[in-house]
Amino acid sequence: MFQGKKILLGISGSIAAYKIILLTRLLTKSGAEVKIVMTPAARDFVSPLTLSTLAGNPVLVELSDNASWSNHVMLGRWADIMVVAPLSCNTLAKMATGQCDNLLLATWLSATCPVMVAPAMDEDMWHHPTTKDNLTKLESFGVRILQVGNGPLASGLSGDGRMAETEEILKELEHFFFHTQQLKGKKVLITAGPTHERIDPVRFIGNHSSGKMGQALALELANRGAEVTLVSGPVQQSLNDARIEVVPVVSAQEMYDAAVAYFPFTDLAIMAAAVADYMPVTVSAEKIKKQEAAFSIELTRTPDILKKLGELKSADQLLVGFALESTNEKEYAKGKLAAKNADFIVMNSLREAGAGFGHDTNKITVFGKDGTETAFPLKSKKDVATDIVNLLMPHLNA
Structure with a gap:
């Protein structure tokens, strides 16, 4: 389905990061070329080794490893689309205010490709006015925001804030690649x-x-x-x-x-x-x-x-x-x-x-x-x- 498509996944620190293992597997299986950028906090929730094995590309976390540096500018130019999933409340706030203290944020700020995000956070955080303002800012930048789900949360509560399921993200990517030119020329x-x-x-x-x-x-x-x-x-x-x-x-x-x-x-x-x-x-x-x-x-x-x-x-x-x-x-x-x-x-x-x-x-x-x-x-x-x-x-x- 995604043969030849170049997809850059950005993973921030959230328990929902485990869902990206299956997403990476399904994207590569369908023919996509996948590269992955993680925040340092994301490593606490999902292994870079697991993801790099599934993607067939090294997972990038740091701007440099003392021997070389990760070219965040080229990453954002290489991709057909950048998908930040899960998007934590912290990374959302940094994206909305233009902060740049890790590789994922540097890549987002220099990306020339379309960007899609899948938020994931606890219900009270999701409904906080600051979160709403930050999401509005991202929308005004042209970022596609996937709807959160309602259900069990990491806090033990149940409510809004669950990251979109893998199938929903795949559906949004399919829509992006195959329906975004419906009105070309209009x-x-x-x-x-x-x-x-x-x-x-x-x-x-x-x-x-x-x-x-x-x-x-x-x-x-x-x-x-x-x-x-x-x-x-x-x-x-x-x-x-x-x-x-x-x-x-x-x-x-x-x-x-x-x-x-x-x-x-x-x-x-x-x-x-x-x-x-x-x-x-x-x-x-x-x-x-x-x-x-x-x-x-x-x-x-x-x-x-x-x-x-x-x-x-x-x-x-x-x-x-x-x-x-x-x-x-x-x-x-x-x-x-x-x-x-x-x-x-x-x-x-x-x-x-x-x-x-x-x-x-x-x-x-x-x-x-x-x-x-x-x-x-x-x-x-x-x-x-x-x-x-x-x-x-x-x-x-x-």
Whole structure:
């Protein structure tokens, strides 16, 4: 299955390292060439001798052995993909902050190949806010993060944090090698995040959008080989992926201008941004002082990006909009689909727990102009992005 594929395995210190013995065996048996880099702590959990015997290549642990040095730059250039499994909480934190105190980290920092990680840690560590932040950082770098499992843990407890099983890692590698070129040659435009409409030099009208849904879509489409342009409003965590062109904007007008400029050259446009509906008619050049008990601002509509792209859309372009509603959700979403000349509307509801702004999860229903209605259960935004792209695939390849 993996004949001729070059796979670099990175192993960090976790009891789950024992699973890499079988993974190495199955990869080499299927024709892959496997090289292995370990952290010093990983040696406490699995033997380099065992792994080197199975891989047919020396296992590297130290940057040098006093006689020669391990060329970490060439390792990252040699591989078709680097898989860090297990990814311990400690190594995750170091990767997220750019630390470089061992060979595995030096290899990761200099790797030019795609990187996939399989986290493994105790449940409380997995759910800690710092871990979530570190995983978000890695995702923003373009790293593919495998889902952890739920079950018995090394602590004796049971819960989330188990490393993905060998079969799951093999499935992800198969997807990487044989499905990542599905959208090669396709150009995609995505908008994400909020817009900020200035009131004065320090105040603005905006919303709580994090941009995570648009970013997840950008990564999913890039993973399938598409050329992605992400027009992003002000977000706390920006994408840093060489495959994705990020165009930063602030206001609705700036987002409108960028979307209209890029749209003629795209095959697919997904408007996932939460664009402010109104902006001040007049923007004060100075900070407005607190004076009266009551204060009013005259507002006017911002430009309608989805409607404009619907007017510009050609027969061979696909246009997808988002609708975040709190009442009469289906009615408004279907109305938006028709009024904006979109091909699909992705609807989520503020009334659904775990959906909407400020969550890492989402629950959507997708309406098509052909009358189709496809509902999905609550999932991570990464998995929601996969569902959306899977739904669009037949139309992109038509």
